[in-house]
Each structure stands twice: as C-alpha cells, then as structure tokens.
Amino acid sequence: MFLLAMGIACGMLLMTSLLGPKRKFADKMEPFECGESQLVSPHQRFSVKFYLVAVLFVLFDIEAIFFFPWAILFRRLGMFGFIEMLLFILILGIGLLYVWKRGGLDWE
C-alpha cells in the first residue's frame, strides 16, 4: 500500500518534469514568494490597520488558551464545567459580534 502511494507520488513528479512544457523567462526564474517582488526596501510603513488586527489577535489568543485545561478536564468537570465555559464563550461571543458589526474586521 505504502509502496503504491510512494510510487504514484514519485511517478507524478517524474512524469511532469519530463513531459511538461517549459518556458523560461526572467520573471519566472525568480524565486516565488506569494507573488511579491523579491527586492524591495524592508523599510515600508505599515498601515495602522494591522495594529487593530494584532490587538484583537492577542485578545482572542488569550481566550483560546483557556480552552486547553478545559478540554483536558472536560469529562471530570461535567455539566458545571460545560456551563462555565459556555458563559465564557458567550461573553466573548458578544465581543466578537461587537467587533464584527463595528467593522473591526473589515479591511476598508
């Protein structure tokens, strides 16, 4: 089974490199980096819009960290733990609703 999968994968790679058409020109020979040009000055001003995203990311990240111990203890906490976490998520859900409606996630 494993060998079969390996064979197919390698075979596909080999076949495309042998059979595929190749057109070489300058732009294409550059390393590909998400469509961005390679050589730009690293000193570009970032929009303040990134900042809001970063702050919200920190906040939701902190929210997420609380799930780790809860998930591990899920069975032992029983119904109470479930309600507890539900309340926590509900309150932060209102936060998410607010941020969303207020356009905090829009990219203008």
Place this chain on the structure above:
Amino acid sequence: MELLIFYPLAGFCVVLALGVVLNNSPVGSAISLIGMMLGLAGIFVLQQAHFLAILQIIIYAGAIMVLFMFVIMLLNLKEGDDTGWIARERNLLLSVLTGLLAVGILYKISGILFTAEMDTPAILPDSFGTVATIGETLFTDFVLPFEVASILLLAAMVGAVVLAKTKLD
C-alpha cells in the same frame, strides 16, 4: 540527564537575549526575542510547568511578538534611525549602572553556587504545574476570576476598536 538538556537551552537563551540587546535593527532584536521565548518555554517544560510553556509560546512568542513586530513596522525606522538609537543608548552612566547591577547579581549567584546554600526546594507533587492541575484549580476554586477575565477581555476588545479603528462612526 536533565542538565544535559538544560545547559544547551539556557545557553541558547542567553545568546539570544544578548542578541536582543546588541542587534542593530529592531526587527532583528524582535526575532531574537522570539527565539529566546521559545528557549524559555523549553526550560519551563523541563521544570514540569507545561501550561506555562504553552502560554509562553502561544501568547508571548505568538501573539505579543506579532504586536511588537507591527509596532516596529509602524514606526518605520530608517537606516539612519536604526543605528541612532543604539548610539544613544551607549550612555556612560547607564552602562556603568547596568554593569554594577550585573556584577552584583553575578556575585550573589556565585555566592550561592560555591557555598551551596540554596534553599531546599519545596517538595511538590509530580503533577504540579501540569495543564490538568491548573485546570482543576482554575475551574473550581477560581471560577469567578475565570468568568471575570472574559469581561476584562470584552472591555479590552471594545477599547481596541474604539481607539484603533481608523474610521469610526
């Protein structure tokens, strides 16, 4: 065995911490800081503090450092500025004070090391610091702080949007 992991990790942390201070570009400093935090997380794991290690990686090395990077990018320091702040910090008084502090700390540490007069560490149960133990306390004894934390986060979200949203109305 523990020491075999500890020393490389600690050395890694110290080197990167120096990197934070000595690096010429703020971005370089920030990257060194991320590396150092990862190293610290490793040391936490070694000390059985698993939850702390997770926190260190996800919150600090992840989220907070992203924020740091954005601030650095936002400030947009130019070539000249980069070196400028280093030069300003090469202030004699500051260097002397920091040096004195470092010597003092080293002296104290060496005193402890050579006379071996360490406080005997408290005997902790094996599970101390693991995610499950922290969860047990967090979700039973500290239910109220846990729920209040969500209100704090909510208030912070509102604050972030009110202050940082470019167009508000």
Place this chain on the structure above:
Amino acid sequence: MEPILAPESIDLIALAPVIVLSVFAMMVLVLDLWGGRNKTLLVFISLVGLLMTAISAFAKHPLPAYSFNDSYIVDHLSLFFICIFTLSSALTILLSVEYNEREDIRAGEYYALILFCTVGMILLASSTDMIMIFLGIEIVSICLYVLTGIRRNDHRSNEAALKYFLLGAFATGFLLYGMTLVYGSTGSTNLFKIAEFIQNPSAQSNPLLLMGLVLLIIGLGFKVASAPFHMWAPDVYQGAPTPVTAFMAVGPKAAAFAAFFRVFAEAFPEMSPSWETLLSIIAVLSMFVGNLGAIMQTNIKRMLAFSSISHAGYILIAIIAKSSLGSSALLFYMLSYTFMTFGAFGIVIILGRKGEENLEIENYSGLAYKHPIIALSMTIFLLSLGGLPPFAGFVAKFYIFSAAIQEGLLTLVIIAVLNSAISFYYYLKVVVFMYMKESEAEFKISLTPMTLFVILIGVIGTINLGIFPNTIIALASH
C-alpha cells in the same frame, strides 16, 4: 473514573450586582450596534441598569456573606461602596448626555464602557482575593484609558490617554509584582489566608514579603493618584472629557481606596507598623503636593486634579486609622466627595460651549453678576471641598480626623488641618474671581437641563450631608 470536580460555595445572589450590571453593559453594547445615532435609549437602559444593580446589591442576607471560596464578600463596606459607585456612574451618564452632544462624542460604546468600569469597581470593593482585586483594577483601568482617549480628534485627549495608559500599565506591573511576592512568601492570594499566615511573627520579617508590600503600595498609590505617584493626574484630568474627569476623580478612586482598605486592614493588620509609616509619608506628600500644586494652576480642571490629589492624602489617613471608625469615615468621605466633585465638574461643563471650553479660572470672572445661582453653587462646592462648615466636606474631614486622633495619629491630623487651611487659598481664588472681578467677556453658558439636575443633586447632597450627617454616618458605621 476519577471523581467529578465541583466548585464550592458558588453564590449567585451575592454576586447579583455584578451579574446584573454586566448583563446591562452587554445589552447597551449590542443595542448600540443597531441603534443608529440616537443614544437616548442607551442612556435610559444604562441608568435603569445602575438602579437595578444598586437594588440587587441588597438581596443578600445575612451580612457579611462569604462566597466563591472566600474570595468574594458582601458586607456593609461593599454595599455602601456599591451605592457610591452606582450613584457616581449615574451622575456621570447624566453629565455626559449633553456634553457628548456638544463635543461631538458619538461613540455609543461610551456608556457601555462606563458600565463595564462600574462592574470592575464593584468587584474591587467586594473582593478578598488578590487575583480578583487585580482583575477588578484592570477592568477599571482599561475602561478609563479608553474613555480618556475617546475624543479621538482632540490632541489633548490623545496625549492624556497615551500618558495614562503607559504609566498605568507600568503601575499595574508594580502591583502585580507585589502580589506575586506576597503570594510567594505567604502561599496564598486570599486575604484571610494571608492574614492567618502572618500571625506567625517569623513570617513577618521575610524581606520578600516586605518588598511585596512596598510594591503593592506603589501600585495602589498610583491608582488613587497619591503623591509621589500622581504625575499622570493633572494631564489626564485635563485631557479627558469633563464628565469622565469627574467620574475618574470619584468612582475609580473610591474603588481603589476600597481595595486599599481591604488589602491593608484585612490581610496585613498584624504588620501595621511596617506599612503605616510608609502610608503616612505618602499621605503627607499627597496633601502638600496637591495643595501647593493647585495654588499654581490657572486651568480649573488641573486645579481640581491637584485638589483631588490632596483629597487622596486625607482619605489615606482614614486607611491608616484602619479601625471601624476609620472605615466609616472613609465611606462618609467618599460619599460627600462624590456630591461636591460632581457638582463642581457640572459647573465646569456648563461654562463651556462647543469649541470653547472656558477652562481658565479667569473665565469665571464676574460670573456672580450674570448667573448668581450658578456662582453660588460653585462657591458651595469649593468651600465644601476646602472643608468649611456647614457643608459635607467639613463633616467628612472632621470624621476622618477624629478617627485618626482615636488611633493616636496626632501629627498627621495637625498636618492635615494645616493643609486644609492652605487649600482655602486656591478654592477662594475662584470665588474671588466670580464675585469680585469684572467679567471680561460675555458669558455664553450652556444651561442644559440634565447638567443642571446633576448640579442640583450636588448642592442638595453637599448641604444635606453637612447639616444632617447622622443618618448616613449611622449607615456607614454599621
């Protein structure tokens, strides 16, 4: 199968004010998203929420009641404080309605943030666990940073918010570090357990614990704007929207004092010699810095900021006295301070118009000839702040001083009386401007009904507490 974990001593009735107010705050937040530009509904809901909160606070019997593993307490101190908080938040909202209209503060989050801030204040006054106290302080501070900077197109507002945030974050660091050290050396974050641990004299001399205490004092001292941690206060008071300034001077300050009282009178009474001296120094410094600083101000908001620093000094004396008399003096002082401060800031708001806030003391010249009643009210508030009978400020100060004398703090009382005398200089300066100078320009004041209503409440409260203080004193000294 391991046993199911169940928490102990959950008491939702004791927690009722927090729950009610949080629900209302979230309601305001969500309603604003669909409410459009009309904020009347939000104001109404906020006020109803505050009223319900105050009522629900009395649901718990008998007192004192401990819940959530002894980390949350309902007692007379917390009940009285909750009443002060809801009153001050309601007055802030009343002051804000017309001010926000005038100054073009459109954000509906404004009211939600005030309510969230009040939630934090209630938690601060009711917590007996350092983790809860920390969370309470953070909720209060974050809401205040944002409220300070809510006028986003105003440079002063931005500057004030930034300064407040940076210094506040720094102070929070001190506070948290202090808490960590106390936890490390006593093994608990619960104030009662700490008090129990400290019974042992050998535990008291632990240098880490002492260090922790000092850091706690620095952190809390910053939050109540006491000298030498007062640097932020004048700039922030000046830059914040005026209703927020009034709010800051009363509610969050009272909450921080409540936390101060809880931490030092409940967890560390055994160690009082070590913190009393430090607090006395801070109290004396605050009084002098506040009063001498206020003399030099030409801006009325800055002057009131310095005056509030000096009042922090007087209130600290009540905490140093720490007896039950001290706690009731603290409560009475905070209530009278609420009335006078909101009254005074109400008048500051009335004197301004869109685009020109008229915040210089010179702008008050000749006010008595044009608007005698407003000038008279301002005089009442200022004299009461200075501590002249028959106003509330006098009784409040008298009460604190007698509590302090009973504890043998004579030197402190003498310094405080001396400072009260100094404070008359700058309070009377405004009165002199109002009554004895010619007006330079025509007054174009905004006589808006809700602001006038707040001033009326302030006048009634100030005079009533000054002449008939007995009912409130009886309530405060339960």
